Amino acid sequence: IERILEATRACIDREGTNAGIADVARTLGVTRQTVYRYFPSTEDLHRAVAMSATAPFLDRVDDHLAGVIGAPADIVVEGLAFSIERLPHEPYLGLLLSPGRVGAFAEGMTSPAALALGRLIVERFPVDWAMHGFDSADLDGLAEHLLRMTQSFLLDLGTPVRNGAALREYFAIWVGPAITAKVSSAR
Numbered sequence: 001i002e003r004i005l006e007a008t009r010a011c012i013d014r015e016g017t018n019a020g021i022a023d024v025a026r027t028l029g030v031t032r033q034t035v036y037r038y039f040p041s042t043e044d045l046h047r048a049v050a051m052s053a054t055a056p057f058l059d060r061v062d063d064h065l066a067g068v069i070g071a072p073a074d075i076v077v078e079g080l081a082f083s084i085e086r087l088p089h090e091p092y093l094g095l096l097l098s099p100g101r102v103g104a105f106a107e108g109m110t111s112p113a114a115l116a117l118g119r120l121i122v123e124r125f126p127v128d129w130a131m132h133g134f135d136s137a138d139l140d141g142l143a144e145h146l147l148r149m150t151q152s153f154l155l156d157l158g159t160p161v162r163n164g165a166a167l168r169e170y171f172a173i174w175v176g177p178a179i180t181a182k183v184s185s186a187r
Contacts, residue, residue: 001038001048003028008049009092017095021045046095053092054117058124060086065126072127072183073176079125080146080175081167084153109151110144118143133186142179149175 007027011019020042025032039045061083068078087093122143123129129139149171162170 004035004038004045005049005052008045012049012092012095017046049092050095053090057086057090057093058121061121062124062126068126071180072125072129072132073172073179075125075127076142076146076179077168077171077176079121080149080171083121084150084167085163087150087154109147114147115140115144118147122146132183134182138182145175145178 004024007024008019011023011027015023021032021035021039024045025035028035035045039048061079064082065075065079068075070078119139122139134142160166
């Protein structure tokens with residue numbers, strides 16, 4: 001499976017997101033049926049490549065947030081904004097976000113697997129959640145909310161398109177207070 005994923009990444013790097021099972025099989029020197037045995041469709045293959053890119057992306061988010069000092073709301077705002085700005089530029093995660101695929105990706109945004117991934121992201125933020133009064137259910141709710149916000153911004157950047165300081169200001173106004181209210185109620 002790893003060899004197939006590696007070959008798929010090479011094909012995508014060379015040919016773009018239209019690289020399919022036949023291209024991957026040719027690169028590996030195997031039949032298409034061999035690839036189909038592990039991945040029933042190009043969509044499944046692309047999804048697997050995208051998912052394999054998740055850990056490196058999370059590491060980049062961690063590295064970025066390591067320099068952020070502030071209250072939990074500040075860290076959540078920055079993590080959300082950074083992710084929304086970066087996701088469309090991630091070469092393999094972009095497979096889920098390219099035109100024609102966003103809808104399929106979005107439908108699964110609150111699937112159990114997506115929610116578990118969202119929870120992992122939230123837990124990796126440099127925040128002592130328990131100290132700030134967040135329990136397991138709160139973290140699940142926060143993860144779902146952030147996934148839904150991400151989904152919304154990836155499907156429609158809005159008018160005007162927000163990025164940089166404007167995106168962070170928007171989240172500071174509309175997301176930050178929810179985090180701050182939870183922290184305040186825990187005190």
